[in-house]
Amino acid sequence: RHAKARVLVDGLGPLSSPVWRVHDDANDLLFAEASAQRVWRHEDGTGLVRVGASVFLDATGPLACVATAEADALVLCGDQSAVTVADDGTRETLWAGAATAISRGATHVGGERNGTFVVEFRNGTAVAALAALPLALAFSPDAKTLYVRSSAAVYALACDGATCNAPRAFHESGSEGAAGLAVDGAGRVYMTTDNGVAVLAPEGTLLGTLEVDDTPTGLALATDAHLYVTTAGGRLLRVPVRRGVRPADVVAS
Numbered sequence: 001r002h003a004k005a006r007v008l009v010d011g012l013g014p015l016s017s018p019v020w021r022v023h024d025d026a027n028d029l030l031f032a033e034a035s036a037q038r039v040w041r042h043e044d045g046t047g048l049v050r051v052g053a054s055v056f057l058d059a060t061g062p063l064a065c066v067a068t069a070e071a072d073a074l075v076l077c078g079d080q081s082a083v084t085v086a087d088d089g090t091r092e093t094l095w096a097g098a099a100t101a102i103s104r105g106a107t108h109v110g111g112e113r114n115g116t117f118v119v120e121f122r123n124g125t126a127v128a129a130l131a132a133l134p135l136a137l138a139f140s141p142d143a144k145t146l147y148v149r150s151s152a153a154v155y156a157l158a159c160d161g162a163t164c165n166a167p168r169a170f171h172e173s174g175s176e177g178a179a180g181l182a183v184d185g186a187g188r189v190y191m192t193t194d195n196g197v198a199v200l201a202p203e204g205t206l207l208g209t210l211e212v213d214d215t216p217t218g219l220a221l222a223t224d225a226h227l228y229v230t231t232a233g234g235r236l237l238r239v240p241v242r243r244g245v246r247p248a249d250v251v252a253s
Helices: none
Strands: 006-009 016-021 028-033 038-043 047-050 065-068 074-077 081-085 091-096 098-102 108-113 116-121 126-130 134-139 145-150 154-160 168-171 181-183 189-192 196-200 206-211 216-221 226-231 236-240
Touching: 006 038, 016 065, 016 226, 028 065, 028 216, 028 226, 065 098, 074 098, 081 098, 091 108, 108 134, 116 134, 116 145, 126 145, 126 154, 134 181, 145 181, 168 189, 168 196, 181 216, 189 216, 196 216
Parallel strands: 016 216, 098 134
Antiparallel strands: 006 236, 016 028, 028 038, 038 047, 065 074, 074 081, 081 091, 098 108, 108 116, 116 126, 134 145, 145 154, 154 168, 181 189, 189 196, 196 206, 216 226, 226 236
């Protein structure tokens, strides 16, 4: 169906990597404007706020994705490493490599290291080698399946603690640029397409597609009954979802 999306932000460069954060006083959404090397925060009632004076990655390289770790610490990934950024600006390397995707809680990182496309624990322990660059990571509600969106397809990895099986094809759909992936509390998988968002059942069956008037580049399911979508046209969209749909509130250990 055609999504009745509300445009929250417009007029920026290509946006990506939205991250929904829940706080005691107010919730907000982080997202990246990679061409400007900036991270933005959007909050209802406040609007758009730049995080810090600006976020330049310096030696970390061009901004590729944004995430949060413990205590909502900001995580930035670039072509040399993924780093955490404290409130005072102090940086600490989280993962060494060209990071392009980070899971909720920053427990797992995807990217390229030593010429190989990989998904690893952030301490460098191998999870899987891939045939194509990973662009987004998301866990099932029980943390037993790790979904990996690559430039070639979506893969599913059966995981048990620190061990994951070899990737199996979950849905054939590639992406030439930034891509989004999210899982809700019922295990449904949301993935960006060229002109919308496909919703898949846990076994991979296509349930439907939300069409939008721009090329989606990132997804964040929120606790406010909305799906947030960043686009290549520099917009942040908010799309209502069905009642009861909530994000998979899981952080794999």
